[in-house]
Amino acid sequence: MVENPEAGLFELDDEHEAFRETCHGFVERLVMPERDNAERNGFPSALWRQLGAAGLLGIGHPEEDGGTGGDYLAMAILAEELAKVSGGIAVTILVSSYMAAPHLARFGSPTLREQYLRPVLRGEAVAAIAVTEPSAGSDVAGLVTTGTEVDGGYLINGRKIFITNAGVADVVLVAARTGQPGSAGITMFCVESSAPGIELSLPLAKLGWHASDTREVSFQDCFVPSDRVVGAVDSGFRQIMMAFQGERIALSGMGVGLAQAALDEARVWARDRRAFGVPIGSFQAIGHRLGEMETAVTAARLMTYQAASRLDRDHPDAAKAVAMAKLYSARVANEVADSAVQVFGGYGFMADSPVALHYRDARILRIGGGTDEIQLQILAKTMGL
Amino acid sequence: MDFTISDEHARFADNLRRYFADRHPVSEARRLFDSPEGYERTAWRNLADELGAPGLAVPERHGGSGFGYEELAMVFEAAGECLASLPLLSTCGLATPALVESGDEPAQQKYLPRIAAGELVATLALTQGASGLDEGATEVTAERHGERYELSGEARFVIDGATADLVLVPAMTDAGLSLFAVDAPDETLTATPLVTLDLTRRQADLIFDRTPAALVGPAGGAEKFLLHCLRLAVVLLASEQIGGAGRVLEMSSEYAKVRYQFGRPIGSFQAIKHKCADMLVQVETARSAAYYARKAAADPEELPVAASLAKAYCSDAYFFCAAQNIQVQGGIGFTWDHDAHLYFRRAKSASMLLGTASYHRLSLARQVGM
Ligand SMILES: Cc1cc2nc3c(=O)[nH]c(=O)nc-3n(C[C@H](O)[C@H](O)[C@H](O)COP(=O)(O)OP(=O)(O)OC[C@H]3O[C@@H](n4cnc5c(N)ncnc54)[C@H](O)[C@@H]3O)c2cc1C
Numbered sequence: 001m002v003e004n005p006e007a008g009l010f011e012l013d014d015e016h017e018a019f020r021e022t023c024h025g026f027v028e029r030l031v032m033p034e035r036d037n038a039e040r041n042g043f044p045s046a047l048w049r050q051l052g053a054a055g056l057l058g059i060g061h062p063e064e065d066g067g068t069g070g071d072y073l074a075m076a077i078l079a080e081e082l083a084k085v086s087g088g089i090a091v092t093i094l095v096s097s098y099m100a101a102p103h104l105a106r107f108g109s110p111t112l113r114e115q116y117l118r119p120v121l122r123g124e125a126v127a128a129i130a131v132t133e134p135s136a137g138s139d140v141a142g143l144v145t146t147g148t149e150v151d152g153g154y155l156i157n158g159r160k161i162f163i164t165n166a167g168v169a170d171v172v173l174v175a176a177r178t179g180q181p182g183s184a185g186i187t188m189f190c191v192e193s194s195a196p197g198i199e200l201s202l203p204l205a206k207l208g209w210h211a212s213d214t215r216e217v218s219f220q221d222c223f224v225p226s227d228r229v230v231g232a233v234d235s236g237f238r239q240i241m242m243a244f245q246g247e248r249i250a251l252s253g254m255g256v257g258l259a260q261a262a263l264d265e266a267r268v269w270a271r272d273r274r275a276f277g278v279p280i281g282s283f284q285a286i287g288h289r290l291g292e293m294e295t296a297v298t299a300a301r302l303m304t305y306q307a308a309s310r311l312d313r314d315h316p317d318a319a320k321a322v323a324m325a326k327l328y329s330a331r332v333a334n335e336v337a338d339s340a341v342q343v344f345g346g347y348g349f350m351a352d353s354p355v356a357l358h359y360r361d362a363r364i365l366r367i368g369g370g371t372d373e374i375q376l377q378i379l380a381k382t383m384g385l
Numbered sequence: 386m387d388f389t390i391s392d393e394h395a396r397f398a399d400n401l402r403r404y405f406a407d408r409h410p411v412s413e414a415r416r417l418f419d420s421p422e423g424y425e426r427t428a429w430r431n432l433a434d435e436l437g438a439p440g441l442a443v444p445e446r447h448g449g450s451g452f453g454y455e456e457l458a459m460v461f462e463a464a465g466e467c468l469a470s471l472p473l474l475s476t477c478g479l480a481t482p483a484l485v486e487s488g489d490e491p492a493q494q495k496y497l498p499r500i501a502a503g504e505l506v507a508t509l510a511l512t513q514g515a516s517g518l519d520e521g522a523t524e525v526t527a528e529r530h531g532e533r534y535e536l537s538g539e540a541r542f543v544i545d546g547a548t549a550d551l552v553l554v555p556a557m558t559d560a561g562l563s564l565f566a567v568d569a570p571d572e573t574l575t576a577t578p579l580v581t582l583d584l585t586r587r588q589a590d591l592i593f594d595r596t597p598a599a600l601v602g603p604a605g606g607a608e609k610f611l612l613h614c615l616r617l618a619v620v621l622l623a624s625e626q627i628g629g630a631g632r633v634l635e636m637s638s639e640y641a642k643v644r645y646q647f648g649r650p651i652g653s654f655q656a657i658k659h660k661c662a663d664m665l666v667q668v669e670t671a672r673s674a675a676y677y678a679r680k681a682a683a684d685p686e687e688l689p690v691a692a693s694l695a696k697a698y699c700s701d702a703y704f705f706c707a708a709q710n711i712q713v714q715g716g717i718g719f720t721w722d723h724d725a726h727l728y729f730r731r732a733k734s735a736s737m738l739l740g741t742a743s744y745h746r747l748s749l750a751r752q753v754g755m
Contacts, residue, residue, distance in 0.1 A: 138647070204721065206721055
C-alpha cells in the first residue's frame with residue numbers, strides 16, 4: 001500500500017489539540033465569567049489585552065508583525081471555543097484579528113503593518129471591516145462609496161451599513177470605488193476611526209449578537225492619505241474575495257462552537273430533567289433528537305476542519321470546501337440551537353437561558369459573511385453550472 | 386362540511402384586516418414592549434365596543450353575540466397578521482371556552498358579560514410546556530373549607546398571568562381535577578412576569594399560597610371539558626399562526642420584488658423565488674388545516690383530529706416562513722428595527738404553546754390507535 005501523505009485519522013494532531021486546550025482554558029477562565037455582563041453592556045474592553053497577551057489575536061499572522069504562529073485550522077478552533085460562550089463576544093474578536101486585520105497582513109505596506117497591524121495583534125487596537133452598503137450586500141461589486149483621488153490622497157464619500165466593531169474600532173478597512181463600475185474599480189483603504197468626515201450611527205439593535213457593536217458608518221469628504229491604500233489601487237475586490245476565505249472559516253468555526261454548546265446544554269438537561277417519572281432523555285423523541293444533533297455537529301466540525309486545512313495547504317478545492325463548510329455549519333448551528341430550545345421546553349424560551357442566547361445568535365450565521373444562497377452560488381459555479 | 390367561505394365571512398375578514406391594520410400596526414406592538422402589561426386596556430375595550438370581538442363566542446344570554454369559534458378564529462387570524470398586543474389568547478382563547486364549557490351558570494353570569502364587554506381580562510393558569518395538556522399538568526391543589534376552597538401550588542408560563550383580573554385554575558381536589566376561579570390581584574397569589582423570547586405576548590409564573598378560590602363547574606372530572614376547551618384554544622392559536630405566516634410570506638415576496646442585487650430583483654434568482662414558492666405551499670397547506678379546524682370547532686367528533694392537525698401544520702409552516710423571511714431579507718432582517726424578528730419570535734413561541742407540532746402529531750397517532 002502506498003502511503004498517502006494527506007491521509008489521516010481525521011483527528012486533530014497533538015499540536016492543535018493542545019491549542020484547543022489553551023483556548024478552552026482561556027475562555028473558561030476569562031471569557032465565560034464575562035458573558036452575562038457582555039450580553040447586557042457590550043464587549044468587555046479589558047479582554048483585548050488579555051487575548052493579545054495569550055497570543056490569541058495573532059494566529060496565522062506574520063511573526064515579524066507580532067503574529068503568534070498557527071494556521072487557519074487553529075483559528076477555526078479558537079472561533080469554536082469562543083462561540084461556545086457567546087456569538088457576540090466571538091465575532092467581536094474574530095472581526096478585528098481575522099476578518100479585518102488580514103487585509104493589512106496580506107496586502108498592507110510595512111508602514112501600515114507596523115502602525116496598525118501590530119497593535120491590533122497585541123490587543124492594543126481594534127479593527128473593523130466596512131464593505132457592505134445599503135444597496136450592496138451580497139453584490140460586493142455593486143458598492144457605490146467613492147474614493148476620489150485628490151492631492152496627496154483620496155476623499156471617501158458614502159455610507160456603509162452593518163459594520164461590526166464600528167463603535168469600538170481604532171482602524172477601519174474601507175472598500176470604496178476608485179475606478180470603473182463593477183469588480184475592477186474597488187480599492188481598500190485603511191482609515192483611522194477618528195479621522196474627520198467619519199460619522200457613526202448609534203449601535204443597531206439586533207436579534208442576536210448582543211455583545212457585538214454594529215453600526216452604520218458614513219463618510220463625508222473623509223480624507224485618506226495615499227499611503228493608507230491597502231494593496232494596489234483598483235484591486236480591492238480580489239483582496240476582499242481572498243480575505244473572505246478566512247472570514248468564512250471563522251464563521252464556520254463559530255457555527256460549530258455554538259452548536260456544540262447548545263448540544264452540551266441540551267444533553268445535561270435531558271439527563272437531569274424528569275417527566276412522567278423518568279429522565280426525558282430516555283424518551284426516544286428526545287434521545288434520538290440528541291443523536292441527530294451530535295451527528296450534525298460532528299459533521300459540521302469535520303467539514304470546517306477540512307476546509308481550514310485545505311486553505312492552509314492551498315488545496316485546489318479549498319474555496320469549494322470553505323463554501324460548503326460555511327453553509328453547512330451555519331445551518332447546523334440553527335437546527336441544533338432550535339432543537340436545544342425544544343429539549344428545554346419553556347425554560348429554553350426564557351431570555352436568560354443559555355440556549356435562548358445561542359438560538360438568537362445562530363440566525364446571523366446564515367446571512368453574514370456571504371449568505372447561504374451566495375455559498376450555494378459559489379458551489380454551483382465550482383461545479384461548472 | 387361546507388368549505389366555501391361565505392360572502393358574509395369574506396366581508397367580515399376584510400373588515401377585521403382593515404381594523405387591525407389601522408388600530409394595531411406592528412409599531413403598536415413595539416410601543417408596548419416596555420409597558421409592564423404588554424397591552425392596553427383601552428385597546429381591549431375598543432375591540433369589544435367596535436367589533437364585539439371578545440363576545441363572539443359568548444352566548445347571547447351572557448352578553449355575547451352568540452356567534453361561534455369560526456368567527457372568533459377570524460379575529461385571531463387578523464390579529465396574528467399584525468402581532469396585535471391584546472389579551473386575546475388568554476381571555477378569548479382559554480378563559481372563555483373554559484367558562485362556557487364548565488356549564489357553571491352562576492360563574493358564567495358573573496364573568497362572561499364583563500368579558501364580552503372588554504372589561505375583564507382572564508386567563509387559564511395551566512403550565513405551558515412543550516407537551517400541552519398532559520396528564521397531571523397541574524401542580525396546584527385545592528383544599529376545601531366549607532363552601533370555599535384554597536389553592537396552593539404553582540403554574541408556570543401562564544399567558545397574561547400577571548395582568549389577568551380573573552385567573553381560572555385547574556387544581557387537584559379529593560374529587561379529582563376541578564376548575565377554580567381566583568379574582569386577581571390577591572395577596573396570596575404571587576405573579577412573576579417572565580422575560581421571554583416573544584416580546585408581543587406576556588407570560589408569568591404564578592404561585593398560589595392558600596389562595597381563596599371558587600369552584601367553577603363540577604368538583605372532579607374537569608379533564609373532560611378542559612380538554613375540549615384546550616382544543617378550541619388550539620384552533621384559535623392555529624388561526625393566529627396562519628395570519629402571521631401569511632404576513633411573513635407577503636413581506637418576503639414584496640421585498641423580493643424591490644430589492645436589487647447584481648442588477649436584478651433578488652426575486653428573479655431561483656434561490657429566492659423558490660423559497661417564496663415553498664413558503665406559499667406551506668402557508669396554503671396550513672391554511673387549509675386551520676380553516677378546516679375552524680369549521681370543526683362546532684363538531685365535538687371532528688374537533689380532536691382537526692385541532693391537532695391544524696396546530697401541527699400551522700406551527701411548522703409559521704416557523705418555516707418566519708425563518709425563511711429573515712433569510713430573504715438578508716442582513717436587515719437581523720436588525721431590531723425590522724419586523725422580521727418579531728414574527729420569528731412569535732412563531733417560535735406560538736409553536737411551543739398549547740402543545741408543539743410533535744405533541745400534536747403524537748396525539749393524532751394516539752387517536753388513530755397507535
Ligand atoms: C450583525 C451583522 C454584522 C455584519 N457585519 C459586517 C461587517 O463587519 N462588515 C461588512 O462589510 N458587512 C457586515 N455585515 C453585512 C453582511 O455581510 C450582509 O448582510 C450580507 O452579505 C448580506 O447582504 P444584504 O444584507 O444586503 O442582503 P442582500 O444581498 O440584499 O440579500 C437578500 C437576500 O437575497 C439573496 N440573494 C442575493 N443575491 C443573490 C443571488 N445572486 N442568488 C440568490 N440569492 C441571492 C440573499 O441570499 C438573501 O437571502 C453584517 C451584517 C449583520 C446583520
